[in-house]
Amino acid sequence: MDHLQQSRLNLLTSHMLDRGSLVRLDTETLALRIQDRRARFIGIHKMQIAIDPGDDTLPAWLTRDEALERFGHVDPWIYLGEQNDAVYFALNLDEHGREPLDDFVGLRALAFHLDPADSTVLAYAQAMVAWHKRHRYCGRCGESTQSRQGGHVRQCANPSCAILHYPRTDPAIIVLVEKGDKALFGRKPEWPSHRYSTIAGFVEPGESAEQAVVREVAEETGVEVVGARYHSSQPWPFPGSLMLGYHAQAGAELISLNDQELEEACWLTREEIISRLGQGIFIPPPSISISFRLIEDWFNRNSNIPFKTVLEKSDADSF
Numbered sequence: 001m002d003h004l005q006q007s008r009l010n011l012l013t014s015h016m017l018d019r020g021s022l023v024r025l026d027t028e029t030l031a032l033r034i035q036d037r038r039a040r041f042i043g044i045h046k047m048q049i050a051i052d053p054g055d056d057t058l059p060a061w062l063t064r065d066e067a068l069e070r071f072g073h074v075d076p077w078i079y080l081g082e083q084n085d086a087v088y089f090a091l092n093l094d095e096h097g098r099e100p101l102d103d104f105v106g107l108r109a110l111a112f113h114l115d116p117a118d119s120t121v122l123a124y125a126q127a128m129v130a131w132h133k134r135h136r137y138c139g140r141c142g143e144s145t146q147s148r149q150g151g152h153v154r155q156c157a158n159p160s161c162a163i164l165h166y167p168r169t170d171p172a173i174i175v176l177v178e179k180g181d182k183a184l185f186g187r188k189p190e191w192p193s194h195r196y197s198t199i200a201g202f203v204e205p206g207e208s209a210e211q212a213v214v215r216e217v218a219e220e221t222g223v224e225v226v227g228a229r230y231h232s233s234q235p236w237p238f239p240g241s242l243m244l245g246y247h248a249q250a251g252a253e254l255i256s257l258n259d260q261e262l263e264e265a266c267w268l269t270r271e272e273i274i275s276r277l278g279q280g281i282f283i284p285p286p287s288i289s290i291s292f293r294l295i296e297d298w299f300n301r302n303s304n305i306p307f308k309t310v311l312e313k314s315d316a317d318s319f
Contacts, residue, residue, distance in 0.1 A: 010234040010245075011111060011288045014120035017088075019081040024150035030079060034064065038087045041067040041074060042122065044129040045093040047239065048104035049122055056105060057113040059122055067091065070102060078128045078151030083117060090125035090151070092132055107237065111288045119288075127237035128152075131167045134239070138163060169235070169242045173212045174200040176294040177223060179250040182267040183298055184223060189263040196266075197285040198294050200243070209244045217248065221265045222256025225249070231297070234290040245290045247298065270303055277314035284311070 009015070023029050033039060040061040043050035050070070052058040060070075067074045076095050080088040093100050107126055111119045128151060135154050138145055143158035145165060154165045176198045177184040185196040201216035203209055214225045228248040236243045255265050268276070276282030285291040287308075299307040 009116065010232055010290050010293055011116055012120050012123040012235055012237070013233070014116040016117040017081050017083045017120055017124070020079065021152075023081075024079055024152050030150055033079070033087045034074070034077070034089070036087050037063070038085060039064050039089060040086045041077070041089050041091050042080075042125045043067070043071055043091045043093050043100070043102070043104075044126055045100050045102075045104050047126060047130060048106050049110060049126065050093075050100075051103050051105050051110070053103075056103065057110070059110055059114075059118070060102075061086070071100060072096075072098070076132070076147055076151070078125070078132070078147075080121060080124055080128070083121060088121050088125070090129055092129045094133065108286060108288065123235060123237045127169075127235065127240050128167065130237065130239035135165050139165070167240075169240055171203040171209065172200060172236075172241045172243055173203060173209055173216060173246060174198055174243045174291055174294065175213050175217060175225075175228065175246040175248050176291075176298050177217055177221075177225060177248045177250050178298060179253050179267065181269050181302070182253070183295070184217075184221060184250065184255075184265065184267055186220060186262040186265040188261065192283065194281050195283045195285070197289075198291045200291070202241075203244075209246075213246050213248055217250075219259045220257070220262050222254065222258050224251040226251040231294060232290065234293075236290075243290045245294055247294065270299055273299070274310055274314075277310060 050060045052060045062070060064074055071093060073096060076092050078090040080090055107122055110122060135145060138156035138161060140163050141156060141158050141161045143156050143161060145154035146157050148155045152167065156163045186199055187196050199217050199220055203212040210228055213228045217223050217225050225248045228246045231245040231247055233245060234243045253267055257265060273282055284295055296307040
């Protein structure tokens, strides 16, 4: 992948990590990597990440000895792979039932301060720990499950069942809908004041991503989508989704909040966004998200001033 392609990737999607899918099958190699001087452990507690004691903007990349000293254990671990001459493991700190005394910070806050490669490792670690916490019991027979293959499989402990459970990702669409020089924005009542974003929703069983774009936009805003094109994707480990990003064209502008999921939906031009930013009544989604990227690419397509420059001038709280 060349530099141009890498520069266009969404955050949390770096290609630098070698996930070592074959290494997961080799118990001897995994045992050696746990003891490797290059091993680094990422502590996850209640979906937050252990931070560096000297800098709360950085995660704690702990050696095995440091993890043992800080947490009292280095299990259960999940093998994540190799990157930049380091071997990464996620630690599920909730498994032992003890309350860690350390400081933890959410991924959203940390990601702003990290390069794409490091933020991708943390997102991967968080998503895998979340999956393990949700699948402690077999969905077929109800028996407990046990971690296998470096933490990438959970197997039912019931010998008569013994089914293997694999990590799953929930596909969701996220779409910027446009009509002429306007784009469609919505806000949920639970969001911070004046926060607006693009339209999103989960893909239903038996439904294509394109069909989900049409359905979700119609359900939430009453707007008919007449065309859509794929933009990009982003893993979203809160706790385990894959966001499939689209730009779409609307047939008409009439809005109807059909399912009441949104508190408000509105059409805005670039000029109206700039005006609202100046008044402090428009806050875009966080810049780590694909929704921000969808808005940014639409805005920059027909603007002499880049979207991030507009935000910096308005001091908008999106970063």
